[in-house]
Structure formats: structure tokens, C-alpha cells
Amino acid sequence: MNRLLDVTGLHVTYRGRPPVRAVDGVDLAVEAGQVVGLVGESGCGKSTIARAVCGLVKPAAGTVTVDGTPVTPLGLRRRPAALTRVQMVFQDPYASLHPRRAIGVQIGDGVRAAVARGAAPSEPAEWLRRVGLDPDAARRYPHEFSGGQRQRIAIARALAARPDLLIGDEPISALDASTQAVVAALMRDLAVDSGAGLLFISHDLSVVRLIADRLVVMYRGRVVESGPAQEIWRDPQHPYTQALLAAVPVPDGSGRMPAPPVDDARYPQDAVLR
Amino acid sequence: MSTVVSADPLRSSGLRARFRKRIPQAWRTPLGVTGAAVAALWILVAVLGPVLWPYGPLAQDFPRLEAPSGAHWFGTDELGRDVFTRVLAGAQVTVPLALLLVGLSVVVGGVLGLAAGFFGRWVDETVMRLTDLVMAFPIVILAMVVAAALGASLVNAVLAALVVSWPAYARVTRGLVVGVRTADYVLADRLLGFSALRSLRTDIVPMVVGPVLILATLDIGTATLLLSGLSFLGLGAKPPTAEWGSMVSTAVQNFDSWWLGVFPGLAILTVVMAFNFLGDALRDAVDPRTAGVLGKAETR
Numbered sequence: 001m002n003r004l005l006d007v008t009g010l011h012v013t014y015r016g017r018p019p020v021r022a023v024d025g026v027d028l029a030v031e032a033g034q035v036v037g038l039v040g041e042s043g044c045g046k047s048t049i050a051r052a053v054c055g056l057v058k059p060a061a062g063t064v065t066v067d068g069t070p071v072t073p074l075g076l077r078r079r080p081a082a083l084t085r086v087q088m089v090f091q092d093p094y095a096s097l098h099p100r101r102a103i104g105v106q107i108g109d110g111v112r113a114a115v116a117r118g119a120a121p122s123e124p125a126e127w128l129r130r131v132g133l134d135p136d137a138a139r140r141y142p143h144e145f146s147g148g149q150r151q152r153i154a155i156a157r158a159l160a161a162r163p164d165l166l167i168g169d170e171p172i173s174a175l176d177a178s179t180q181a182v183v184a185a186l187m188r189d190l191a192v193d194s195g196a197g198l199l200f201i202s203h204d205l206s207v208v209r210l211i212a213d214r215l216v217v218m219y220r221g222r223v224v225e226s227g228p229a230q231e232i233w234r235d236p237q238h239p240y241t242q243a244l245l246a247a248v249p250v251p252d253g254s255g256r257m258p259a260p261p262v263d264d265a266r267y268p269q270d271a272v273l274r
Numbered sequence: 275m276s277t278v279v280s281a282d283p284l285r286s287s288g289l290r291a292r293f294r295k296r297i298p299q300a301w302r303t304p305l306g307v308t309g310a311a312v313a314a315l316w317i318l319v320a321v322l323g324p325v326l327w328p329y330g331p332l333a334q335d336f337p338r339l340e341a342p343s344g345a346h347w348f349g350t351d352e353l354g355r356d357v358f359t360r361v362l363a364g365a366q367v368t369v370p371l372a373l374l375l376v377g378l379s380v381v382v383g384g385v386l387g388l389a390a391g392f393f394g395r396w397v398d399e400t401v402m403r404l405t406d407l408v409m410a411f412p413i414v415i416l417a418m419v420v421a422a423a424l425g426a427s428l429v430n431a432v433l434a435a436l437v438v439s440w441p442a443y444a445r446v447t448r449g450l451v452v453g454v455r456t457a458d459y460v461l462a463d464r465l466l467g468f469s470a471l472r473s474l475r476t477d478i479v480p481m482v483v484g485p486v487l488i489l490a491t492l493d494i495g496t497a498t499l500l501l502s503g504l505s506f507l508g509l510g511a512k513p514p515t516a517e518w519g520s521m522v523s524t525a526v527q528n529f530d531s532w533w534l535g536v537f538p539g540l541a542i543l544t545v546v547m548a549f550n551f552l553g554d555a556l557r558d559a560v561d562p563r564t565a566g567v568l569g570k571a572e573t574r
Contacts, residue, residue, distance in 0.1 A: 054465055076470035084467045096458035100480055106463075113466040154462070161466055 003067075004197045005030040005053065005086075005165050010062035012048050022048040024221035025062070030165060030197040035188055037212030037229060038201045039244070041261065045221040046201045047091075050169040053199070054088050055079070066165060084113040087163035089187065091170040093150035097142040103128075103153050104138025110160030119162050127156040131186060148179035152186070159190055166191045168200045172207060180204070184211050206248050209233050217241045219267065227274035237272040306555025312548035316541075320365040329356040331363035331516040339531045349533035352524065353514075360516040361537050367428065367517045369545065372497040375432050375439065376490050379497075382436065383443025384486060390444065391451025392474055402448070405441035413438045417500060421509040428501075428517075431510035435500050439493070446489055450482040492553030495546035502542050518542050 007028040014020040023045040030036045038046050051057040053064055055074045064071040069082050087110075090096035098106055107124035115121050125135035131152040142150055151171060158166060168187055172180040184200070188211040191198040202208045208215065208229070215232045217225040217240065225238040236242045243261035250258075319326060329335070334354045342349040348357035390401035408416070421434035454460065460477045468476065502519030504510040511517035513524075518538040525535030 056461060056465075074464055078469035078472070079465065079467050081467070084465070086465070088462070088465055090458040090462060092458060096462050098459045098463070098477060101476075109463060109466045109468070116467060157462070157466070 003029045004032045004034075005199065006063075006065045007049070007053065008063050010049065010052060010064065011060040012045070012052055012057055013060040021221055023052065023059075026218070026221070026223055028216060028223070030199050032164065032197050033192055033195055034214065035192065035198045035200060035212045036214045036216060037208035038199060038216045038218065039203060039205055039208055040218035041203060041244075044218045046203075046218055047169050049218075050088060050167050050199070050201055053165075053167060054086055055083065081117045084117060084161055085164040086167065087158035087161050087165075088167040088169055089151070089154050089158050089171040092174050093147050093154055094174075096154050097150055097157075099142055102139050102141055103145075107138070107153070107157045107160050110157040113161040117162075122160065124156075124160065127160045128153070130159070130190060131156045148175050148183060151175060151179075151183050155183070155187055155190065159194070162194065163191075163196055165197045165199065168198065168202075170201055170203070172202065173204065180207055181210065184208075187211075205233075205244060217244065222269070223271050223273075224267065225272040227272075231274065237274075238268070240267050241272075303555050303558070305551040306558075309548045309551025309553075309555065312544055313552055316365050316369055316545050316548065319362055320369045323363075323366055326362055327359045329359045331355065331360045332514055339528060339534075341531075342533050348537040349531070351521075351534055352528055352531075357521075357533060357537055360521060361518070361541050363516040364518045364521065364538060364541060367511060367515060368498055368501060368519075368542075371428060371432055371501055372494055372545075375435050375497045375501065376494050378432070378436050379439040379443050379493070380486060380490050383440035383445075384447050384482075386440070387444035387447025388451055388474070388479070388482070391448040392455060392470075392478065394452075398448070401444060405444050408438060408441045411438075414500065414503060417504060418507060418509060421504050426509050426512060428505075428511050428515075431501055431504040434504065434509075435497065439497065439500075442493070443486060443489065447482055447486055450485060451478055454478050454481050488553060488557045491549060491556050494549035494553070498542060498545050498549070 005028070007026060010023050010026045010028075011021065012023040014022055026045070026049060028036070028038075028049065038049065040046050048057060052059050053066075053071060055071045058073040066083065066086055071083060071086070072080065097103065104124040107127050110127070111122050111124060125138050128137060129135045133149060133152055133156070137145075142153070145153065151174075155171075166187065168184075171187065172184050175183055184202075184207050187200065188198060198211075200208060200212060212229040215226065215229045216223055217232070217238065219240045225232060225236065225241045232241060233245070236245050240261060247258045247260050332355065336346065336350045336354045336356060338350060338354045339352055340346060340350040346356050346358065348361060351357055351360070386401045386404075390398040417431075417434045417438045420437050421431050424430035424433060455478065457477075460473055463477055464470075464473055501510060502517070502522070505517045505519030506523045508520070508523065511520045513520065518541050521538040522535050522542075525531070525538070528534050
């Protein structure tokens with residue numbers, strides 16, 4: 001029985017002096033129809049994991065398999081059809097759409113990726129409707145849309161490829177507060193409805209908690225705690241998770257901002273897994 | 275600049291109104307329009323050729339070194355040829371060759387720059403060190419050396435000029451490609467199954483073409499000057515070809531006959547200025563979008 005996404009012992013090192021061990025031995029799994037929230041502070045290796053899962057960076061060690069198919073690093077050739085089942089929604093909606101191609105054409109690229117794997121053809125306008133945009137907007141260009149709308153377009157493009165695994169790499173952090181929760185919920189609903197797994201990367205615990213079934217907490221390239229989202233939210237075990245949860249602002253009118261987690265290398269190395 | 279444009283007396287005519295819709299605002303600066311008009315005029319002169327010539331450019335039928343008159347607007351040269359005819363005929367030599375030179379530079383420099391920017395690593399290193407090598411020499415001197423080594427002819431002058439002019443395009447193209455290559459939308463399209471080649475064609479080249487074409491337009495003037503310069507030094511057009519640079523060169527030997535040098539000189543001057551104005555206007559028109567090449571224009 002293959003898991004949808006299985007990451008085992010993943011190490012990713014970026015060249016430099018000294019080399020940066022961005023991801024330092026991470027195990028991670030996503031089942032079909034499951035939403036996994038990957039949280040942690042900036043620079044802890046979350047995005048690097050997303051890139052490794054897509055084949056955009058080459059792991060130094062460890063394996064990444066999608067439904068049993070090993071993920072190969074992307075070279076000059078086109079991505080193997082089996083791997084277009086993994087799609088990603090990027091952080092910056094202003095950079096993730098081709099500025100000079102109509103959005104319908106770009107969503108059409110997603111449709112073609114699905115058709116190349118044997119899926120039935122679909123209309124870009126239909127995908128626009130599903131993400132809550134005007135289907136007649138297909139002929140318009142990215143600069144005619146707001147950030148939130150662009151992120152919906154990026155989601156439509158990724159979903160048009162009918163992914164089995166959708167990755168959101170901080171997909172809501174560039175949006176304003178009023179659209180964050182809506183876009184996050186939209187991603188969850190569309191992914192789960194189509195039976196796909198969703199790996200949702202964010203540093204914003206309060207939003208991730210609302211949509212994730214499981215949480216994986218990362219710190220300095222390692223997983224420090226993982227388990228069912230509600231359990232971790234209610235009863236964090238690892239000191240770093242406790243600090244992270246304590247840093248979530250609560251709108252209680254006190255006007256105080258909670259302290260961020262202290263960057264403390266003395267956190268226990270042992271992960272709390274449940 | 276736009277206030278100057280609105281004072282344009284032609285703005286009310288219907289043709290002008292239609293023209294205004296097609297041509298971007300920044301193009302319609304007085305300098306841009308003047309440049310376009312003069313450049314178009316010279317291209318027209320080159321295309322129409324003999325239709326406009328009052329005499330043959332090589333016909334030695336007239337008194338020698340005659341000052342400008344009604345019969346010979348620009349006078350006659352030391353062999354009794356009509357200078358006006360020769361200036362017009364010169365447009366057929368210099369203007370197409372300058373365009374050819376710039377076109378070849380764009381192709382050679384553009385392809386090498388694309389490869390360097392896209393593949394990176396040793397391809398990038400090799401191409402960039404080659405550009406460093408060429409750019410380390412003074413342009414005109416290097417062109418002279420190459421032209422002299424190849425032998426004096428117009429074709430060799432173009433080749434020599436090509437050797438010195440492609441690196442600028444390679445560098446600009448490479449820089450633009452490096453800026454776009456790792457943009458999120460390029461990665462997103464790769465994830466959708468674009469091959470590297472398709473990504474280059476669809477995602478990268480369209481973002482690079484605009485700025486490179488602006489550079490090319492600005493460079494047509496310089497190319498004209500370089501080619502005429504080589505001919506002036508006897509490394510390009512050979513007598514009796516009517517070429518502006520070599521006409522100025524013979525004028526040096528007949529210094530008291532001012533018309534020999536002034537008119538071909540003015541021809542070079544107007545072509546260079548016209549294409550510079552045109553390129554400037556073009557650059558101003560697209561400049562805000564040049565930042566868009568890096569995928570960030572809309573955020574500003």
C-alpha cells in the first residue's frame with residue numbers, strides 16, 4: 001500500500017561556504033484526501049521541502065515518492081507525465097503568473113497537463129468559476145486582477161492539471177488578512193473534493209489549524225512535532241511548538257503582541273510524533 | 275513631454291487621430307517623431323534608389339569640383355560626378371548594411387546570451403569571458419584590425435563590426451534571461467510539463483525581446499558610424515562606390531571644396547541622430563515595462 005506522498009530521510013544542502021543544510025533528515029507523509037499543514041518559522045526548510053517534492057531541488061539524501069513513483073529532479077526535458085500529478089501554488093501571486101499571456105491560456109496549460117495523463121479535457125472558464133472568478137475573464141491578463149484574484153487563478157491553473165497532490169508554498173502569506181482564510185479554505189475544499197492530498201505550507205498557525213487534518217512542525221531543518229492538528233493545537237508537547245503556539249496573536253483587545261519563539265539551539269532534538 | 279505633444283498642430287486631423295491610437299504616448303515626443311520621419315526618409319531613399327537620382331552616381335560627365343548650383347545641388351566632386359546623386363546612392367550602401375550589421379549582432383549576441391543565461395555554469399562562463407575579451411579592446415581599433423586582416427571590402431567591414439558589436443547584446447540578453455529564468459511563473463509552467471525549450475520559447479524569450487530590440491534601434495546609429503568610419507579609413511567600401519564615409523575621406527584631400535565633405539557628413543549625421551532619437555523614444559515608451567521583465571512590474 002503506497003502512500004500518496006512519502007518523504008523519507010530527506011536531506012537538502014545548498015551550496016555555499018559553509019554549505020547550508022536546509023533540510024536535515026525529514027520524514028513526511030500525505031495520504032489521499034488528507035490536508036497536512038507544514039508550519040515553522042521563516043528559513044526552517046518548509047519551502048525547500050516543497051521544492052524537493054516537485055523535483056525543483058535535488059535532495060542530498062533520502063527519497064521522495066509520489067504513489068510509489070520516485071520524484072526525479074527536473075532537468076531540461078519535460079517533467080514525466082506521472083509527476084505532473086504534483087502541482088504547486090506559489091507564494092507570490094504577482095510572480096507566479098506569466099504577465100503577458102491571457103489567464104485562460106495559462107489555465108489551459110494546466111488542462112493540457114491533465115489531458116497528457118489521459119484525463120478528460122476541461123474548459124479553463126469552468127476552473128475560473130470553481131475558484132470563484134468570472135468565467136468570462138479567461139481572456140484577460142494577470143495585471144487586471146488583484147492579489148487575491150491572482151492567487152485564485154494560480155489555484156485554478158494548478159487544479160486544472162488535476163493533481164493528486166497539491167502543494168501550497170505559503171500561498172496566503174502575500175494576501176491581505178481578509179482574503180487569507182477564504183483562499184486557504186478554497187484550496188482545501190477544491191483539493192479534498194477532487195480526492196487529492198494537500199500539503200499546505202505556512203507560518204500562520206491560526207489559519208493552518210482551520211484547514212489541516214495533521215500538522216507537521218519544523219524547526220531548523222528538522223521535524224520537531226507532528227500529529228493530528230487539533231491535538232497539537234490543544235496540547236503541544238515540544239517546547240518549540242509551545243513557543244510557536246504562544247506567539248499566535250489573539251484579538252482580545254489588550255493591544256499586546258505576543259513574543260515570537262526564541263531561537264534557541266537548546267531545544268530538544270527528539271521529535272514528538274503522534 | 276506630453277504637454278509638448280498636445281501642442282501638435284496636426285492632432286485634430288482624422289488620420290492623426292487614428293495614428294495616435296496605434297502609437298504609444300511616449301513615442302509621440304517631438305524627437306521621436308522627427309527621428310522616425312528622418313529614418314523613414316532615408317530608408318525610402320535607399321529603397322527607391324535610381325528613381326530619385328538626377329544623374330548616374332558614377333557618371334563623370336560634369337566639370338570637376340563645381341560649387342553647388344541649380345543643376346548640381348550639392349556640387350560636383352574631383353572626378354566630375356554629381357555629389358547629390360552620390361549622397362542619395364550612398365543611402366543604398368550604408369543604411370542596409372547598418373541594419374544588416376545590427377540584425378546579425380542581435381542574432382549572434384542574442385542566441386549566445388540566451389544560452390549563457392539559460393544554461394548557466396560553463397556555457398555562461400565561456401560566453402561571458404568571450405565578451406570580456408572583446409570588450410577589453412577599444413571598439414574601433416579592434417574593428418580596424420579585423421577589417422584589415424580580412425581585407426578591405428564592405429562585407430568584411432560588416433564582419434569586423436559584427437565581431438565588436440555582438441558582446442553588448444549577449445550581455446544584455448543574458449542579464450534579462452537570468453532575471454526571468456527562476457521566476458515563479460517559469461517554474462509553475464515547468465511543473466505543468468513544459469520542456470526547457472518550450473519554457474524558453476513561451477516564458478523567457480517574450481520577456482527579453484523588447485529591451486533587446488530597443489538596444490538594437492539605439493545601436494543602428496552607432497553601426498552606421500562604425501561602417502562609415504571603416505570606409506573613411508579605406509577599410510570598407512572601395513572606390514568608386516558611392517559611400518558616405520569614403521566620400522568624406524576624398525573630401526579631406528580637397529579641403530577648399532567644402533561641399534564634398536559637408537553633404538555626405540550631414541547624411542551620416544542625420545541617420546545617426548534619427549535612429550538615436552527613435553531608440554530613445556522607444557526606450558522611454560517601454561521603460562516602465564522593462565522592470566516587468568523581472569516579473570514585478572505590476573506590483574509598483
